[in-house]
Amino acid sequence: MDGKEKLIFHVDVNSAFLSFEAVYRLQHGATVDLRDIPSAVAGAQATRHGIILAKSGPTKKYGVRTGEPTWEAKRKCPHLVTVSPNYALYMCCHHAMVELLRKFSDRVQVFSVDECFMDMAGMPGADQPMELADKIRKRIKNELGFTVSIGISTNKLLAKMGSEFKKPDAVSTLFPWEIAEKMWPLPVEDLYMVGRATSFKLRKMGIDTIGALANCDLEILKYKFKSWGKLLWDYANGIENSEVSPPGRELVKGIGNSTTVHFDVEDRETAHQVLLSLAETVGMRLRFGGRHCRVIAVSIKRAEDLISYSHQLKIQSPIDSTAAIYEYCKKLFDEAWDGKPIRHLGVRVSDLSTADHVQLSMFEKDWEKQKKIDRTVDQIRMRFGPGTIVRSNFIRSGLAPLEGGLSDDASYPVMTSIL
DNA sequence: TCTGGGGTCCTAGGACCC
DNA sequence: TCTGGGGTCCTAGGACCC
The missing domain is CATH 3.30.70.270 (Reverse transcriptase/Diguanylate cyclase domain)
Incomplete structure (x- = not known):
């Protein structure tokens, strides 16, 4: 600059x-x-x-x-x-x-x-x-x-x-x-941000190398790819000017946890159980980060064709309790599930806010009591290990009580379209 | 005993308001 | 109960990355 x-x-x-x-x-x-x-x-x-x-x-x-x-x-x-x-x-x-x-x-x-x-x-x-x-x-x-x-x-x-x-x-x-x-001599898919779908479209347009992309008419790219077009053209021409962001942490935008269940899930109760184990981890990570969420989403991957679909909900007042997240997940799942065997389930929360003061809406359930339980459980798990407290319904279920890791790898910012 | 899990951003379409 | 437009919010899905 x-x-x-x-x-x-x-x-x-x-x-x-x-x-x-x-x-x-x-x-x-x-x-x-x-x-x-x-x-x-x-x-x-x-x-x-x-x-x-x-x-x-x-x-x-x-x-x-x-x-x-x-x-x-x-x-x-x-x-x-x-x-x-x-x-x-x-x-x-x-x-x-x-x-x-x-x-x-x-x-x-x-x-x-x-x-x-x-x-x-x-x-x-x-x-x-x-x-x-x-x-x-x-x-x-x-x-x-x-x-x-x-x-x-x-x-x-x-x-x-x-x-x-x-x-x-x-x-x-x-x-x-x-x-x-x-x-420029490299194949176009070698360019950062050119994945399968974009490469397919570019190749169909006769653009096979990064050089061809760089020298393509920007207006054509914008017409075909909207805002992507500009990004692709810039990258192909080596144009990019974001800062190396300092060690200070960028806030995570969403926290998710998903798992491929080791058998096909065919009934609602088992699905709920898996959602609970996922919600436990999401809730803990949310609380450890001192954040609340307003959007809760459940995703389902069908066993027969590996196709995923999802359902989400935005609520009025931010929550961070496992029980609250789980309640919404159950509702979302019940609304969305097509009844076919499930291979993979996911829980994800977003629209995060810092937890300073959370206002409670008159129309939504008071989760304060649950929060105290969460806090106690979190503390015990931190002191004695994640396995020390397990919800009783997991004991004979053959399912892991906490799905997904709590390691801090997820806390690292991931690459985004703007480097 | 077929293909994981964690993210980010963008877009289209519908609902709703003025 | 005719017609148009702009804006915001929300949801679902798709694209990309590691």
Whole structure:
């Protein structure tokens, strides 16, 4: 803004979950490095969570993709070694990396569990960006044991695109004057924010590369894609100027919890039970964050065709109690459910407010008594662990009393359309 | 024993008001 | 009980990201 040249780094952990896992195992006496063999982090198939969450380099060669069902991956790669995810470990690695990065800049933006932006303008060594990035890369490798790819540029978008160029364990630049040479020849789906649907439409228009998109008539894009068109065109031309947001926390807009139940849910009571376990976690996270919500939503995924639908409700006065959330969830579910077997259920709250003073509407139930119960339960769970208090109706249900994690990974801001 | 779970933002359409 | 328009709020669904 003040005419000073910007310098942004994007740091991306290579095969994050798998690398974290590999390092941990080596530190605990493993003789094989998971990164050197066909391996993957995958959910448990028995509970129908069986998809590939991260894969090693050798696995990549078999054409295995992240997000693909484990059985399919094993068909492509019969000797695939799979390990279960360990989110607590990933958060440890994440924190360790952020801590290290903060030694190089006071402006580090956590972007996800494995990605950070760094504003390096004016930092020591910033006059030699390649050398500086290399120093960071080496320190992470030596001290933390995993490798990263770093992209260097003058804005976040270009830095992020740049970090894709060379991996693992590498530093690349994508300065504005390198866009035409380095970014424009790439297939259009390599551009950040061009997903399946957009890529399909662009290809149908004859736009196959990022360069073709960049040189397309902006008016045509705006006509076809509305506000998306402008964003796509800007990104293809390397235009993006958001700040590396400071460590201060951006407030989360919504809190959700959903689960694929390990059997098909075919009756209302069981569905309610699952909703309760989801509402418990959502409620706790809401209260730990000192927030209340005004919108409650339930989502349902059908077993037969995996199609999801949802139902939501906006209420007058903000709530944060588990019992209140659960009551609304039951109502929403009963109104929305088509009666067909369910694979997946979700609870999500939004329109959040800070909990300072909450006004009670005359027309809605007084949840004050429930709030005291919640608070007590929360305290006990915090002191003695989440499993110490379980609602009696869960004991013989075969369902987890608290669905979803309470780890603080969800509290990290996720990437949005505006970087 | 087929495909997870956590987010954000945008848009279309309907209800309702002036 | 004819016609038009603008604005806001709400809901459902779709797109994208990691």
